[in-house]
Amino acid sequence: xxxxxxVGAVVAALLFSSGCNSGKTPSKDNSAANLAFITNGVADFWxxxxxxxxxxxxxxxxxxxxxxxxxxxxxxxKIEDLLVRGTDGIAVSPIDPANQVEILNKAAxxxxxxxxxxxxxxxxxxxxxxxxxxxxxxxxGQTLREAMPDGGKVMIxxxxxxxxxxxxxxxxxxDGFLNRKADRERSDxxxxxxxxxxxxxxxxxxxxxxxDRARAKANGEDxxxxxxxxxxxxxxxxxxxxxxxxxxxxxxxLGQVKVMAFDENDATLQGxxxxxxxxxxxxxxxxxxYKSIQVLNALHKENKSVVPENKFIDIPARVINKSNVDEFWxxxxxxxxx
Amino acid sequence: xxxxxxxxxxxxxxxxxxxxxxxxxxxxxxxxxLLVAICIYTALSSDRFLRVDNVENLVHRTALFGILSIGAAxxxxxxxxxxxxxxxxxxxxxxxPFLLTRYDWPAAAGVAAVIGLSxxxxxxxxxxxxxxxxxxxxxxxxxLLLYRGIARGITDDxxxxxxxxxxxxxxxxxxxxPIFGSGDDVFHLPATxxxxxxxxxxxxxxxxxxxxxxxxxxxxxxxxxARYSGINVNHMTLLAYVICSTxxxxxxxxxxxxxxxxxxxxxxxxxxLYAIAAAVLGGCSLxxxxxxxxGVLIGSAVMVVLSNAINLVHPDYQNIEFAIIGGVILxxxxxxxxxxxxxxxxxxxxRHAGQ
Numbered sequence: 001x002x003x004x005x006x007v008g009a010v011v012a013a014l015l016f017s018s019g020c021n022s023g024k025t026p027s028k029d030n031s032a033a034n035l036a037f038i039t040n041g042v043a044d045f046w047x048x049x050x051x052x053x054x055x056x057x058x059x060x061x062x063x064x065x066x067x068x069x070x071x072x073x074x075x076x077x078k079i080e081d082l083l084v085r086g087t088d089g090i091a092v093s094p095i096d097p098a099n100q101v102e103i104l105n106k107a108a109x110x111x112x113x114x115x116x117x118x119x120x121x122x123x124x125x126x127x128x129x130x131x132x133x134x135x136x137x138x139x140x141g142q143t144l145r146e147a148m149p150d151g152g153k154v155m156i157x158x159x160x161x162x163x164x165x166x167x168x169x170x171x172x173x174x175d176g177f178l179n180r181k182a183d184r185e186r187s188d189x190x191x192x193x194x195x196x197x198x199x200x201x202x203x204x205x206x207x208x209x210x211x212d213r214a215r216a217k218a219n220g221e222d223x224x225x226x227x228x229x230x231x232x233x234x235x236x237x238x239x240x241x242x243x244x245x246x247x248x249x250x251x252x253x254l255g256q257v258k259v260m261a262f263d264e265n266d267a268t269l270q271g272x273x274x275x276x277x278x279x280x281x282x283x284x285x286x287x288x289x290y291k292s293i294q295v296l297n298a299l300h301k302e303n304k305s306v307v308p309e310n311k312f313i314d315i316p317a318r319v320i321n322k323s324n325v326d327e328f329w330x331x332x333x334x335x336x337x338x
Numbered sequence: 339x340x341x342x343x344x345x346x347x348x349x350x351x352x353x354x355x356x357x358x359x360x361x362x363x364x365x366x367x368x369x370x371x372l373l374v375a376i377c378i379y380t381a382l383s384s385d386r387f388l389r390v391d392n393v394e395n396l397v398h399r400t401a402l403f404g405i406l407s408i409g410a411a412x413x414x415x416x417x418x419x420x421x422x423x424x425x426x427x428x429x430x431x432x433x434x435p436f437l438l439t440r441y442d443w444p445a446a447a448g449v450a451a452v453i454g455l456s457x458x459x460x461x462x463x464x465x466x467x468x469x470x471x472x473x474x475x476x477x478x479x480x481x482l483l484l485y486r487g488i489a490r491g492i493t494d495d496x497x498x499x500x501x502x503x504x505x506x507x508x509x510x511x512x513x514x515x516p517i518f519g520s521g522d523d524v525f526h527l528p529a530t531x532x533x534x535x536x537x538x539x540x541x542x543x544x545x546x547x548x549x550x551x552x553x554x555x556x557x558x559x560x561x562x563x564a565r566y567s568g569i570n571v572n573h574m575t576l577l578a579y580v581i582c583s584t585x586x587x588x589x590x591x592x593x594x595x596x597x598x599x600x601x602x603x604x605x606x607x608x609x610x611l612y613a614i615a616a617a618v619l620g621g622c623s624l625x626x627x628x629x630x631x632x633g634v635l636i637g638s639a640v641m642v643v644l645s646n647a648i649n650l651v652h653p654d655y656q657n658i659e660f661a662i663i664g665g666v667i668l669x670x671x672x673x674x675x676x677x678x679x680x681x682x683x684x685x686x687x688x689r690h691a692g693q
Contacts, residue, residue, distance in 0.1 A: 065653050071604040072497075073597050077399070081649035084392040085384070099499030099599030162497030162601050190494060208495055210603035 033062040033300045035293055036082050038075065038092040040118060040163065041211055042068045045238035045263055045285050049117075051336050052289030053091075060297050066289075072096055076103050083110050089296035091129070093117035097164055112299040116288045118165040119312075126299060127306075129291050129313045131283050133168035134184050136262075136317035137236075140169070140281040141176020143319055144232060144260040147278045151200025152231025152258075155223045157244060159211050159237040161190055169236050169262070174203055204230070209240075216240060220247030224257070232258035232278075242267035245276060264320070264332055272325045279321035282328070286335050287315045364681045365621035366633045368674045372666070373640050380647040387650055390523050394514065396642055397527075401534035402592055403612060404638040407620070408541050409585030410613035411634045412578045415545075416558045417626025418467065418474040420579065422459075422481030423586040423613050427606030429485040430456060430590030435498040435600065438507075445507040449591065456587025457580060459485070464576030474579075482610070490602040499599030511595035530592055534635075537585065542631040554578060558626030615663075616641055619670050640670070 037053040039046040050066045057064035067082070069075035072095045080103070082090060089112040094100045097120035107113045108124035119128040144154070154177060158166050168184070175182045178196040188194060190206040204227060209216035220243055224230060233248075235241035241261035245268075248254045254276050261268045261280035271277030291313060298306040320328050380387045406423055413420045430452045437443040437451060459481070466477045500508060510533075514526030545551035553574050557564040565571045589609075594600045620637030622629035644666055648659050655662065 067653065068657075071607065072599060072601055073593070073605070076597055077645070078649060080395055081392075081646060084386050084389060084395065085650050085653075086386060096497045096499060096599045096601065098501055099497065099597075101502060102598060160601070160603055161495060162603075208603075 033088040033297055034065075034086065035062055035089045035296045035300070036065045036067060036087050036091070037116075037289060037292055038067045038069065038078065038082075038090060040069070040075070040093040040095045041159075042070065043211075043238055044265060048264070048285040048332065048336065049289035052286035052291075053293045054289070055335075056290045056293035056297075060293065062293065062297050062300075064293055069095075072100070076100070079103055079107055083107060087111050088300045089114070091116050091292035091296055094120045095163060098122065112296055114292060114295060114299075116292045117283075117285075118163060125311075127295060127308070127311045127313060129288060129295065129315065130165075131315050131317045133165045134172040134182075136281050136283065137169035137172020137174075138176040138182060139172075139317055139319060140234065140236075140260060140262060141173040141178075143176075143279050143281070143321075144234060144258065145177050145179065145201065147258060147260075148201070148232060151196075151198075151202075153202045153204050153227060153229055154232040154234055154260075155204045155227065155230060156206040157216065157219055157223075157233065157235045157237075157240045158206060158208055159216075159240070160208050161206065166236060170206060173234065173236065177201055177203060211239075213239060213243060217243040217246050220244045221250060224248070224251045224253060230257055232260060234260040234262075236262050238263035238265055241265060241271065241277060241280065245271050248276070264328070269320070269325055269329050272320065272322055275322070279319050281317050282320050283317055284315045286332070291315065362621060362628065362630055362633075364677045365674055366630060366636065368677045369619055369621065369633060369636050369640065369670060372670045372673070373636050373643065376640065376643050376647060376666070380643065380651055383647075383651040387647070390525050392646070392650075394526055394528060396639070396646055397531045398596075399642045399646075400635070400639045401528065401530035402589060402596065403609075403616060403642060404534045404635050405537055405585050405592065406589040406609060406613040407616035407634045407638045408537060408631060409582035409589070410610070411617040411620070411622050411629050411631065412541075412554070412581045412585075413474070414558075414614070414617050414622045414624060415554055415626060415629045416575055416578045417561070417624070418575065418578060419478060419614070419624070420463070420481075420582045420586075421475065421478040421610050422463070422485055423582070423589075424606040424609035424611075425482045425485035425489070426456060426459060426583060426586040427590035427593060427609050428600065428602060429489040430587045431594035431600035431605045432489045432493050432498040432602050434591055434594055435500050436493055438504060439498070439500065445504060449507070452591055453584065453587055456583045456590075459587075460580035460583030461576065463583060464579035467579065468572040468575050486602070489605075493602050495602050497599055497601045498594075500595075501598075508595045508598070511592045530596070533588075533592070537588075538631050538635060541581075545629075545631060550574065550577070555627055555629075558628070560627070612641055615667055619667055621674070640666070 046068055053064050053066055067078050069078050075095055090107055091114045093116055094104060097118065100120065101123050104113060104120055104123040104125060113125050114127050114129060115125045116129040156170060156173065158170060161167060171186055174188060174194060178194060178201050193205065194203040207219040207223060209219055216239065220233065224247060233244045235244050241259060242265050244259055248257055259271060259277045261277050264280065264282050268277055268280050272280060295306050386392060410420060410423060434448050434452050437448040438445060463477055463481065466472045467474050511530055513529045516524045517527045518525055553569045557569060557571050557574050561571055590606060616637035617634050618624065619640055620633030641663060644663050645659060648655055648662060
């Protein structure tokens with residue numbers, strides 16, 4: 001059993017030395033605050049947030065680490081390791097807030113914890129910075145409805161539905177598109193075919209791709225194959241609309257099927273300019289990043305006044321269509337080049 | 339082929355030449371050296387690496403991956419492979435909270451169901467491989483696709499979690515036992531590590547001290563020779579797949595109890611490859627017939643510590659985490675091969691000197 005003594009030796013060696021090293025302060029004294037901005041995955045969308053977080057970091061002279069985890073397990077591990085490494089504040093977009101209460105509260109107990117992009121209202125997070133995803137979805141649905149006066153069938157495409165922001169955005173879209181009474185608590189199953197009261201507008205279903213881009217494109221192609229009467233396709237995550245455009249291009253149906261988008265991928269904006277995309281509802285990820293770091297820095301300096309009474313800092317969504325796309329595109333180009 | 343032969347061949351003939359043990363020993367020392375080197379580097383670069391809470395995190399994570407890796411080692415020792423580990427982790431990971439929260443099953447029934455399912459999956463793999471003569475790679479590749487697909491199907495692709503319930507059940511994976519130290523420096527042994535120790539000791543005793551363990555090694559080394567010497571190759575192969583799937587199921591259960599939620603789409607993604615990497619790093623040969631439990635545990639620890647080191651020391655390098663892990667494993671395997679050749683040539687030289 002000498003092999004086991006080896007493992008024992010490793011553990012013992014680690015343990016012995018552990019006693020001597022523990023108990024140091026989280027950040028180097030008198031140096032800049034050390035703040036972390038954690039996303040819920042890897043996407044171009046987050047590059048805008050990263051730019052915002054890093055710009056704020058420079059302006060405020062604080063250290064900012066932007067962390068992009070690949071899964072809920074990875075996100076949990078990254079937070080644990082961050083707490084060990086020592087941090088003066090964490091802004092996180094939790095992947096599954098209802099089931100991450102423990103780790104988020106553990107983080108909240110050790111440092112300033114805020115949420116961005118997707119909230120975790122049942123935790124001890126200090127504030128949520130983001131938009132109301134239901135309202136943004138509603139705006140998206142209403143905009144597409146207006147562009148389809150004769151009605152028609154729409155398919156929804158999204159990365160995954162187990163994420164709070166995706167759920168709300170989708171429910172908002174459906175209510176807006178079908179012109180139903182807005183109900184934030186409703187939960188329609190992904191496969192349900194939903195039709196408006198006047199029978200003119202139909203949601204055929206929701207297809208998910210788990211952030212697998214090849215899969216996302218295949219979903220678009222398959223929807224076109226299956227539903228020859230598809231009138232519109234809506235992509236709820238940043239990378240969905242460009243892949244919808246790819247699928248349409250491949251099928252030779254660019255311009256024939258209406259595309260409604262979310263977020264500001266270059267291909268989406270180009271699609272608006274070319275007339276292949278009706279409009280896109282944009283969040284302001286740059287502001288998520290910027291504001292998160294600003295708020296964390298204030299909290300680190302014991303300035304609690306940055307947190308409003310309702311613990312929600314609203315960064316509202318807006319609609320970008322052909323009339324304002326050039327101006328908007330220039331604005332985000334300037335940001336990323338900063 | 340399945341006739342029982344009461345008197346098996348002396349297993350030491352096929353697996354137990356003294357040279358094999360020293361080569362295996364060299365492998366373990368090699369990988370142990372790699373682990374120590376990474377630990378020293380990280381400890382010098384970060385004063386937090388050796389903090390009690392981080393060490394607790396590390397032994398906890400090593401336990402979770404170690405359990406999967408020991409299972410992988412059993413099939414690798416028989417020169418088989420199991421690619422379905424990650425998907426089985428996912429299936430068990432979503433099924434347990436699904437049964438408990440959606441259908442209000444009692445915790446014990448849920449645990450029994452998922453472990454029973456894992457055993458059944460192992461038996462199915464084993465039967466397909468031994469009776470139908472399908473290749474292990476193909477059978478378990480189909481398993482990889484099947485189990486994840488099923489997991490996503492039954493849950494409607496929705497995340498499954500325990501919320502704030504089932505604290506008692508979750509304590510299997512989350513509780514910690516204070517061991518030694520005082521004040522803030524008390525080291526708590528994670529329950530998962532205790533489970534790993536039990537599994538590892540049982541696995542090592544089985545592999546090294548029982549005739550069946552010898553059979554496994556013999557059959558991995560040379561299945562025909564094993565068959566002719568009277569070993570029931572089919573039964574032993576089946577057993578290896580059952581052990582692997584059962585440990586994957588146990589691991590999946592502990593993962594979800596620890597993380598509290600599982601997303602059908604990505605829970606356990608790539609874990610079969612981590613498990614295989616840890617087993618190979620720990621001295622298992624994919625050609626079969628070789629492997630030690632201690633090596634596999636150290637292999638798992640290397641993977642876990644590497645990831646932790648990147649988080650603590652070089653968070654900027656997170657994007658290339660896979661590349662770093664891949665590079666380090668490759669270096670480990672190369673050094674290991676060189677060490678093996680060195681030992682072999684020394685032995686050769688010694689033999690010549692002795693003549």
